[in-house]
Every structure is written in structure tokens, then in C-alpha cells.
Amino acid sequence: MLKVEHAERMLSLDNVFSTEELREWLIKTETAAGQKMPWLTELKIDGAAISLHYEHGELIWAATRGDGRVGEDVTENALQIAGIPKTLAGSGHPAVVEVRGEVFIGVEAFEALNVAQARFRADVEAEGLARNMDPAKARKSAQRRFAAFANPRNAASGGLRQQVSKKTGIEREAGDLRIASLSMLVHGIGAWPEPEVASQSEVYDLLASWGLPTSQQVRVCESADEVINRLNEIGEQRATYPHEIAGVVIKVDPFANQRELGITSRAPRWAIAYKFPPQEVQTKLLDIVVSVGRTGRATPYAVMEPVLVAGSVVRQATLHNQDVVRVKGVLIGDTVVLRKAGDVIPEVLGPVAELRPDDAREFVMPEGCPECGATLRAMKAGDIDLRCPNAKDCPAQVRGRLEHIGSRGGLDIDALGEVTAAALTQPLRPAEPPLRTEAALFDLTLEQIIDIEVDVRDGETGEPRTDPETGEAIVRTPFQRVEITYPPGFENASAMERRGAGVKKDYRRVVPSAQAETLLLELEKAKTKDLWRQLVSLNIRHVGPVAARALADHFGSLAAIREASLDELSAVEGVGAIIAQSLLAWFEVDWHLDIVNRWQAAGVRFATPDHPGPGALASIEGVLTGLTVVATGSLDGFTRDGAKEAIIAAGGKAASSVSKKTDFVAAGPGAGSKLAKAEDLGIRVLDAAEFAILVTQGPAGLDQT
Numbered sequence: 001m002l003k004v005e006h007a008e009r010m011l012s013l014d015n016v017f018s019t020e021e022l023r024e025w026l027i028k029t030e031t032a033a034g035q036k037m038p039w040l041t042e043l044k045i046d047g048a049a050i051s052l053h054y055e056h057g058e059l060i061w062a063a064t065r066g067d068g069r070v071g072e073d074v075t076e077n078a079l080q081i082a083g084i085p086k087t088l089a090g091s092g093h094p095a096v097v098e099v100r101g102e103v104f105i106g107v108e109a110f111e112a113l114n115v116a117q118a119r120f121r122a123d124v125e126a127e128g129l130a131r132n133m134d135p136a137k138a139r140k141s142a143q144r145r146f147a148a149f150a151n152p153r154n155a156a157s158g159g160l161r162q163q164v165s166k167k168t169g170i171e172r173e174a175g176d177l178r179i180a181s182l183s184m185l186v187h188g189i190g191a192w193p194e195p196e197v198a199s200q201s202e203v204y205d206l207l208a209s210w211g212l213p214t215s216q217q218v219r220v221c222e223s224a225d226e227v228i229n230r231l232n233e234i235g236e237q238r239a240t241y242p243h244e245i246a247g248v249v250i251k252v253d254p255f256a257n258q259r260e261l262g263i264t265s266r267a268p269r270w271a272i273a274y275k276f277p278p279q280e281v282q283t284k285l286l287d288i289v290v291s292v293g294r295t296g297r298a299t300p301y302a303v304m305e306p307v308l309v310a311g312s313v314v315r316q317a318t319l320h321n322q323d324v325v326r327v328k329g330v331l332i333g334d335t336v337v338l339r340k341a342g343d344v345i346p347e348v349l350g351p352v353a354e355l356r357p358d359d360a361r362e363f364v365m366p367e368g369c370p371e372c373g374a375t376l377r378a379m380k381a382g383d384i385d386l387r388c389p390n391a392k393d394c395p396a397q398v399r400g401r402l403e404h405i406g407s408r409g410g411l412d413i414d415a416l417g418e419v420t421a422a423a424l425t426q427p428l429r430p431a432e433p434p435l436r437t438e439a440a441l442f443d444l445t446l447e448q449i450i451d452i453e454v455d456v457r458d459g460e461t462g463e464p465r466t467d468p469e470t471g472e473a474i475v476r477t478p479f480q481r482v483e484i485t486y487p488p489g490f491e492n493a494s495a496m497e498r499r500g501a502g503v504k505k506d507y508r509r510v511v512p513s514a515q516a517e518t519l520l521l522e523l524e525k526a527k528t529k530d531l532w533r534q535l536v537s538l539n540i541r542h543v544g545p546v547a548a549r550a551l552a553d554h555f556g557s558l559a560a561i562r563e564a565s566l567d568e569l570s571a572v573e574g575v576g577a578i579i580a581q582s583l584l585a586w587f588e589v590d591w592h593l594d595i596v597n598r599w600q601a602a603g604v605r606f607a608t609p610d611h612p613g614p615g616a617l618a619s620i621e622g623v624l625t626g627l628t629v630v631a632t633g634s635l636d637g638f639t640r641d642g643a644k645e646a647i648i649a650a651g652g653k654a655a656s657s658v659s660k661k662t663d664f665v666a667a668g669p670g671a672g673s674k675l676a677k678a679e680d681l682g683i684r685v686l687d688a689a690e691f692a693i694l695v696t697q698g699p700a701g702l703d704q705t
């Protein structure tokens with residue numbers, strides 16, 4: 001997709017979550033401005049930000065927010081959205097103005113869109129069946145192509161960015177419909193240094209006179225009390241608005257005060273978003289089930305009747321441990337109150353006592369691991385969490401470790417995700433899974449995986465799917481595909497020639513699927529990936545990407561780490577005693593060593609080529625000796641690793657998080673929280689050019705520029 005650079009940055013908003021916090025912010029802002037000011041309140045629309053770049057009243061381009069500086073060009077789609085004019089009404093428009101607004105899908109349009117998706121699903125499934133497609137495949141493919149949208153926000157932001165003109169047939173029809181369901185409301189301007197009006201509220205009137213869609217819900221309030229009253233009013237009327245709202249935005253109305261207050265690295269100081277307390281809903285607690293994760297921890301979780309909460313359907317929520325279940329006082333069969341904490345993670349609050357049925361029953365933590373049967377126990381005295389002690393070959397733990405190995409922070413193997421990890425450890429067939437532990441991961445062969453069969457589970461309920469006619473479980477062979485071909489010599493023959501020779505059409509052979517080939521190829525590549533990734537993949541407690549990088553940088557090889565003493569390990573910056581102890585304990589276990597030995601025998605490198613040996617890198621004397629530098633975002637002229645290497649080569653310490661000990665932060669586009677933190681702590685922030693000076697000449701070079 002084409003990128004465009006915003007003429008003025010698109011900012012984000014800071015949030016408050018209670019009226020007390022909001023009052024504090026209002027007072028703080030008035031104090032900073034040195035006067036009382038009128039406040040503008042408006043709805044926070046739950047959609048996707050858009051910037052409309054007009055020059056002399058003509059739309060030049062429309063773009064998404066992107067990283068705030070550079071967004072994606074969505075002009076073609078924007079021009080299809082009702083209310084976005086190509087030419088502004090009236091006259092005397094500025095040479096350049098960027099009109100900022102929110103693209104969203106209204107409540108009714110969203111419902112209609114999902115009805116349409118269901119129709120597209122049914123149509124393509126029927127079409128597949130008419131072409132003799134396997135019924136399970138026809139269904140799955142229809143579901144994949146036309147899945148129901150989980151919430152209006154995602155449907156809107158995806159809809160705005162889709163490339164409809166590249167689509168054909170029914171996909172095109174669905175894409176067009178999705179765009180037709182989009183609406184837009186403006187909420188600001190950018191890149192217009194001296195607007196002809198003096199306040200945000202007046203700018204809305206001006207934009208409306210140019211034919212742009214403005215909200216009916218904008219109010220100017222004269223005091224904090226009035227602002228809070230307006231919030232309450234909006235809260236009460238929430239369900240009557242034509243679109244979902246994410247809260248209320250409160251802005252300083254006069255531009256003069258806005259300019260004076262200014263902006264932080266990411267948000268204006270003159271505006272804030274107030275988020276309503278999370279919506280609470282009720283649903284039925286059908287069961288409490290225990291799952292075992294990568295570290296063996298047994299976690300009870302609630303299985304509920306699906307319910308829509310804060311924009312998505314929720315079926316499950318963690319209950320953490322048996323004590324939490326007890327404290328919450330929920331029984332299986334209860335109607336429970338549910339909300340999304342921080343609007344993201346579903347949380348069961350407790351039962352609705354008056355709706356408790358007579359047959360509600362208490363949850364009892366099972367004694368055995370639900371996956372391998374080993375007796376669950378606390379690993380340390382005083383631990384509330386129970387764990388499965390069978391770390392070596394409990395399928396749930398091995399599966400979890402494999403997923404961790406494949407994850408972005410591990411060996412970053414796309415083909416080794418949740419589904420593949422399950423297929424390799426718990427297939428329906430063969431009875432003996434290809435992997436009992438991860439020791440054999442790098443020895444996997446096509447022969448071992450090609451015949452693997454797994455069950456197909458319903459994406460909604462997680463239940464195994466059965467054939468509606470035979471009642472048999474539907475199975476899938478993820479690592480093979482059946483190719484229809486012709487016997488040797490007839491591959492390229494014409495239909496007539498084949499018929500003449502009596503060659504049958506259904507000559508089938510089993511070949512590896514793309515997934516099988518990718519998995520093996522990616523495993524091969526992983527053998528020579530960075531040492532820190534290979535360390536993370538060993539699943540050593542406390543050794544995540546940060547500690548693994550520190551270990552890899554200091555020691556340069558797994559062999560050197562194994563030889564190091566507790567003191568030597570603890571002394572490494574970013575490692576410390578807990579991680580050091582965990583490492584030593586890990587190397588004490590036979591089956592852990594078996595993993596290392598087998599991986600090594602299969603070619604896993606476990607070393608950084610040309611590393612000068614333990615500690616050598618840390619002792620380089622150079623222009624940055626004794627200084628700690630954090631590089632974040634994309635720095636022109638440096639790759640991510642290149643920036644770190646440049647710091648180390650100059651004798652500095654390349655840290656990955658910003659703290660009081662940080663001396664400099666080099667930040668490029670895409671820098672996020674680290675940049676904000678540096679600004680908060682008053683640490684000097686450098687751009688790419690200054691960073692290049694720092695690593696060659698040291699801080700002295702900077703003072704000369």
C-alpha cells in the first residue's frame with residue numbers, strides 16, 4: 001500500500017478512567033494555562049482515524065494515522081465514503097489543511113454488514129458443495145473468506161484499508177458493501193498554521209459550511225461541573241447514539257490556549273479522553289475447566305455462554321487459581337457478571353446471587369493433570385498455584401514450549417504456532433506423536449509428519465467437528481495435500497490423447513503441503529539464527545529475550561555460558577542472581593541436556609560467529625565507555641541490530657529499556673513508549689544523524705553541532 005507523510009503529525013490522546021482523575025486533569029490544565037477556559041466535550045468515536053489532505057479546497061489524498069507521521073494512502077476508498085467531499089463547498093479555502101476525523105460503522109450498518117457476511121458465507125459454501133468440494137472444506141473456506149466481524153471498530157479500520165479494486169467476484173461485492181457501510185465525522189484540523197477562526201468549536205462550524213460531516217453531540221462547557229454533568233448525560237444516552245462510543249473527548253476550546261499548552265511526544269496537553277467504566281454484562285457459567293500451560297501451571301478458567309461485551313464475543317475468562325474461584329464465590333451453573341478489564345481482558349466479577357439455580361455446584365480442583373494425569377502439586381511451600389510436575393513429557397507443557405520456540409521472541413518460526421505444536425505432540429494419528437519432547441524438533445523429517453491427522457475443531461465452540469451425515473469426526477492432514485495428476489508420460493498430454501490411451505483422470509498422489517515444506521525449511525534456517533533466540537527457545541525459567549540477549553552478548557556461546565560460575569553469570573549486566581541460579585539448575589537436569597545435545601547434533605549453532613569470548617565485548621574501550629545508550633524506532637543508516645552493535649563497538653552499553661541510568665536515547669520513526677519515557681526522565685534524545693556522531697565521536701562530537 002502506498003504511504004504518505006502527514007503534513008502535520010497525527011497525535012494520540014491520553015486517557016483518564018474516572019471523574020476524579022478528570023477533575024484533577026482539568027485543574028492541572030487550567031493551572032498550566034494560568035486561567036479558566038471553556039471546555040469542548042465531544043464523543044470519542046470507536047473507529048479508525050483518517051486525515052483528509054485538502055489543497056485549495058481539493059482533496060489531494062486521504063490517509064490512515066499509521067505511526068502518526070506516515071500513514072497509508074486510502075484516497076480511493078475515502079472517496080466512496082458518504083460525506084467525504086472531493087471538492088469543498090464555499091470559497092476562500094486555505095492553501096493546505098488536513099481535516100482529521102474518524103471513520104466508523106454505525107450500529108445498524110454493522111448489523112446489516114454481518115447479515116450480509118452470513119449470506120456470502122452461505123452462498124460460497126453452497127457453490128463449493130455444488131462443485132463437489134469436501135463439505136468440511138467448503139464450510140471452512142466459506143468461514144475463512146467471510147467470517148463475521150467481531151466489532152465495528154475492526155470492521156471499519158480493515159474496511160478503510162482494503163484494496164477493493166484488486167478484488168473480483170463475490171469478494172469485490174463484499175468489499176464494496178463494507179465500504180458503503182462506512183461513515184465519517186470530523187474531530188479536528190492539522191497543517192493549517194493560522195486558521196481564520198479562533199476555537200475548536202468554531203472550526204467545526206466552518207468545516208460544516210465546507211460540506212464536511214460534523215457531530216451533533218459537541219458541547220462547550222464553562223466549568224468542570226458542567227463537563228462532568230455532560231459526561232453523565234452522555235453515559236445515560238449512550239445506547240441511543242447511532243455509533244458505538246469509546247468515551248468522551250474533552251478539549252480546551254480556544255486555539256490560543258491550545259497553542260500555549262502544546263503537546264507531549266504523542267498527545268496534546270490540551271485534550272484528554274475520558275473512558276467510561278467497563279460495561280458489565282451477565283451470562284451463564286457453564287463450566288470451570290482446568291488448562292495446563294508451558295510452565296505446568298494449572299489454571300482454572302470459566303466457560304460461559306457466549307456474550308457480547310465491549311465490542312466482542314466472550315466465551316472464556318481465566319479464574320487464575322482455586323483460591324480466586326473461592327473468593328469470587330462462583331458456582332458452576334451460576335449467572336455471573338462479566339466485564340473486560342482495561343477493555344481488553346475478560347474478567348468474571350462474581351455471581352448474581354438471586355439467580356443461583358438449585359443444582360449449582362462447586363468447582364473442585366482436579367487432583368491430576370487434565371492432560372497427562374500426573375498429580376498436581378505446589379512446587380514451593382506457600383505457593384497457591386498448582387503445577388503438573390511432569391515437565392519433561394506432559395503434552396500440554398511440551399506443546400506450550402514448542403509454541404514458545406516458534407514465537408516472535410523465540411526462533412520466530414511462523415509455521416510453528418499453536419496448531420502445529422498440537423499436531424506434532426498430540427495428533428489423532430499416528431498413536432506415537434513425532435515429538436514426545438522438543439529434543440527431536442530439529443530431527444523432524446517429512447516422512448514423520450506427512451501422515452499426521454488432527455481433528456477439526458469448531459472455531460466458535462472449540463468442539464471437535466463431526467460429519468453431519470456419518471456422525472464421524474472430521475479429520476485433517478495438515479502436512480499433506482493430494483495432487484491430481486496423470487501417470488508418467490501423460491502429464492502434459494491433451495485430454496484427447498489421454499482418453500485415447502485409456503488413462504484415468506483421478507490419478508492421485510500424496511505430496512507434502514506448503515505448511516510441511518515451510519516448517520522444515522524454517523527449522524533449518526533457525527539452526528543458525530542469533531544465539532539469544534536459541535537461548536530463549538530452551539525455555540529456561542526467567543530467560544526471556546532481554547536476559548538471553550545479555551547472556552549472548554557477554555558469553556558468545558552456550559558452551560561459555562555452561563562453563564560460567566554462579567558469580568560470573570550474576571555479574572553480567574541484565575542477568576543477576578535469580579537468572580544465574582535458574583540457569584545452573586536448568587543444566588543440572590538430564591533431559592534438558594538431552595535437548596541441547598540433540599539440537600547441537602542436528603546443527604543448531606548455539607554461538608555467535610566471531611564473538612571474541614566471554615566478557616570481551618563489555619570491556620571495549622571507546623568513545624562511549626561507561627555510557628548507556630538505548631536505540632529505538634528505525635534509525636536511518638542502521639539496522640536494529642546494527643545500532644546496538646555500533647554502541648557496543650564504541651565501548652558503550654546497548655540497553656533495551658530506558659531508565660535513570662540511560663545516558664542517551666536514539667529515536668527514529670516508530671519509537672513508542674521508550675521515547676516518551678526518555679522525555680519524562682529528561683534524557684537527551686538523538687535523531688539518526690546525531691546518533692551516527694555519538695557512536696563515532698562520542699558525546700563531545702554532539703556538543704560541536
Ligand code: IVH
Pocket residue numbers: 011012013042043044045046047048049050065101102187188249268271273
Ligand atoms: S481528537 C489531537 N476527538 O481517538 C487529538 N480523537 O485515542 C487527536 N478519536 O487517534 C484526536 N473520537 O482517531 C479526537 N472526538 C474525537 C475522537 C478522537 C475518536 C480517536 C482519534 C485518535 C484516537 C486517540
